[in-house]
Amino acid sequence: MTDNRFPIDEVRAQFPALAITDDGRARAYLDNPAGTQVPQATVDAVSRCLIESNANLGGFFPTTRAAEAVVEEAHAGMADFLNAASAREVIIGPNMTTLTYQMSRSLGHLIGPGDEIIVTRMDHEGNIAPWLQLAEDRGAVVRWLDFDRDSYEFKPEALDPLLSHRTKLLALNHASNLIGTINDVKALAAKAKAAGALVYVDSVQYAPHGPIDVQDLGCDFLACSAYKFFGPHLGVLWAREALLKELPAYKVRAVGDYLPDKFESGTPNIEGMAGLNGTLAYLDWLAERTAGEAHRAPYRHMRGRGQALHAAIDVFARYERDLTARLIEGLQSIPRLKVHGITEEADIDRRVPTVSFTIPGVAPKEIARRLAEANIFVWSGHNYALELVRHLGIDETEGVLRVGLAHYNTPDEVERLLSLLQEHYGAA
Ligand SMILES: Cc1ncc(COP(=O)(O)O)c(C=O)c1O
Numbered sequence: 001m002t003d004n005r006f007p008i009d010e011v012r013a014q015f016p017a018l019a020i021t022d023d024g025r026a027r028a029y030l031d032n033p034a035g036t037q038v039p040q041a042t043v044d045a046v047s048r049c050l051i052e053s054n055a056n057l058g059g060f061f062p063t064t065r066a067a068e069a070v071v072e073e074a075h076a077g078m079a080d081f082l083n084a085a086s087a088r089e090v091i092i093g094p095n096m097t098t099l100t101y102q103m104s105r106s107l108g109h110l111i112g113p114g115d116e117i118i119v120t121r122m123d124h125e126g127n128i129a130p131w132l133q134l135a136e137d138r139g140a141v142v143r144w145l146d147f148d149r150d151s152y153e154f155k156p157e158a159l160d161p162l163l164s165h166r167t168k169l170l171a172l173n174h175a176s177n178l179i180g181t182i183n184d185v186k187a188l189a190a191k192a193k194a195a196g197a198l199v200y201v202d203s204v205q206y207a208p209h210g211p212i213d214v215q216d217l218g219c220d221f222l223a224c225s226a227y228k229f230f231g232p233h234l235g236v237l238w239a240r241e242a243l244l245k246e247l248p249a250y251k252v253r254a255v256g257d258y259l260p261d262k263f264e265s266g267t268p269n270i271e272g273m274a275g276l277n278g279t280l281a282y283l284d285w286l287a288e289r290t291a292g293e294a295h296r297a298p299y300r301h302m303r304g305r306g307q308a309l310h311a312a313i314d315v316f317a318r319y320e321r322d323l324t325a326r327l328i329e330g331l332q333s334i335p336r337l338k339v340h341g342i343t344e345e346a347d348i349d350r351r352v353p354t355v356s357f358t359i360p361g362v363a364p365k366e367i368a369r370r371l372a373e374a375n376i377f378v379w380s381g382h383n384y385a386l387e388l389v390r391h392l393g394i395d396e397t398e399g400v401l402r403v404g405l406a407h408y409n410t411p412d413e414v415e416r417l418l419s420l421l422q423e424h425y426g427a428a
Helices: 008-013 040-052 062-082 096-110 129-138 185-194 241-246 270-290 293-299 306-332 345-350 364-373 386-391 411-425
Strands: 090-093 116-120 141-145 167-173 198-202 221-225 235-239 354-358 379-381 400-404
Touching: 040 062, 040 270, 062 090, 062 235, 062 270, 062 306, 090 096, 096 129, 096 198, 096 221, 096 235, 116 129, 129 141, 141 167, 167 185, 185 198, 235 241, 270 293, 270 306, 293 306, 306 345, 306 354, 306 411, 364 379, 364 400, 364 411
Parallel strands: 116 141, 116 167, 167 198, 198 221
Antiparallel strands: 090 235, 221 235, 354 400, 379 400
């Protein structure tokens, strides 16, 4: 069954946390870039796993076999979510940062003194610090890709002078966790690949807002975090199978060289993977409920659940666009308030609904505190986008006020935020 209008009430009914009130006041979860709420399907899957599948892997009795099935389903589901060539390319671990540190240690084998690594001034620390430390360990040179302060985007030609035969790695983000820009990963990856470099993409902030196709992007690694896309606290790292086979893994001797086990040493978070399966089942439901032929057509070539998962995300991305446009328009009507990021309505497709702003003379954390008093949840500070705030000339001890929407937010919640900001900061 499909419907032309996004069924926001039905969607919200899937997320039990959205109905919680505090002293009779509804919560407005606008803290989504730091972590999203989960659907009932995720909660149920975690609890079912802890009751029915609570055993270690590799045995013959029912609970161990059930646990194996959970782990397999999670890898296959994420392969479909990312349109990976196979589940062997999907590594599931504690979070994006830990997986990136882990992979940086393996990649160190390909990098030597005088080699070059490119990192960007738009990235979260999770995709900068591991590479800075790797460069230091291996005597490599770090080059910085700056974004344009007016357009809040990378100018594609800015990458050219940084690339050379010495470039071993480009690490860049798919979407910024602070200014919301969506980067043209495909074009930037193509340039880096042409120079012979590997490309490591941080899709943590893109995954909750846009469908990902790793084969189309042309990168070598892509990381995301399930808790940012309505799942439990897990990180997921995709990489090309040939690379994973070639790279040495830091693992115990008892673990073989099979993929992805080679990069998943230790007992996995089985209940977390069960929760992730629940999240993907929620997206299946959403596709069934909302995605018509037009939404599915661009993903027709994808195998398994890929088509449904991608179409579901495509549907809610369209819903998010209107909310984002209204949020930005409302923020800009507040005198002196500056939105740091793309604001033109015509360019709304080039950003995710993560909108940061400052008001001169007002500390972002004071705004966050005031909004919290009204049960509106937001974050303030640099949000680990340290280089980004420095590049924009923002005081890093203060940072910005960050509002981050998800597909379960409503126009009413946006209006509630805007009227509170108008009331307190609207006087010119
Ligand atoms: C863009 C981006 N990259 C990386 C991370 C780190 O993710 P994790 O908490 O899974 O390590 C975050 C977390 O906020 C993020 O927003």
